[in-house]
Amino acid sequence: MVDSFGVRLRNTILDVGPLCVGIDPSTTVIEQWGRRDDVEGLEFVALATLEAAIGTAAAVKPQVSFFERFGSAGYRVLERVIREAGDASLVVIADAKRGDIGSSVEGYAQAWLSDRSPLAVDALTAHPYLGVGSLLPLVTAAVATGRGLFVLAATSNPEGRVLQSALTADGDAVEVSVLRAIAELNGRSDDVGAVGAVIGATRERPAFDFSRLGGPLLVPGVGAQGASVERVSRLFAGVSRATVLVNVGRAILDRGPDARALHDAVRRWRDEISSALP
Secondary structure (H helix, E strand, C coil), X not given: CCCCHHHHHHHHXXXXXXEEEEECCCHHHHHHCCCCCCHHHHHHHHHHXXXXXXXXXXXXXXXXXXXXXXXXXXXXXXXXXXXXXXXXXXXXXXXXXXXXXXXXXXXXXXXXXXXXXCCCCCEEXXXXXXXXXHHHHHHHHHHXXXXXXXXXXXXXXXXXXXXXXXXXXXCCEHHHHHHHHHHHHHCCCCCCCCEEEXXXXXXXXXXXXHXXXXXXXXXXXXXXXXXXXXXXXXXXXXXXXXXXXEEEXXXXXXXXXXXXXXXXXXXXXXXXXXXXXX
């Protein structure tokens, strides 16, 4: 039987630590590194960031939009990042925020969660705003292949709060409704399942017991978006550290292109987050 993604991620976090490095080769970052904003610059930033993460971070999270803006050439770079990260035993999370219905979401499952695809990753971010149930083909594919899904629940951007804190007909906040649906998909309390949630570190803690989720937590918003390590510690007080994966992107990338500075930044963030999540 294939171990669930949540179990694999838990073991990796226990072995390496709870840091996920965001691979975010935006125009701003590429030019800040003294490179032209083209495919060569994209590849340089992406691979240098990946190299800095190897051996220190548990995971990397390439932001797909920064690759797909260059079309097929950008996707070739993304495929290389996915392949080399996997070879280095890093967990790879594609930050693509996919979501649709019917055959369309099945297509996304085939693209990102199928062994046949060059884009196959360990986990994919997905949005639930066509209904959490519409994500079932992604969930099915993830469970079958030992991969995972991180569903947006309470995101780090302030624009999301109006929708995510709105009340449903049952009187629950939308974010709580999403978290409950994730718990139902996992259907377990004795282990860590394949379906996780995205909880921004800039947010207040939802009115939901994270121990009931049955899946891992992906935490953006630390560093450039304003959340501190101390805030992460408060937000996830009482939660098993082995289920919390904290993403840091721009605060690490700002140290490039110097390789030593990048390595030092990854190590420092890993150590600080590890200390905050005992």
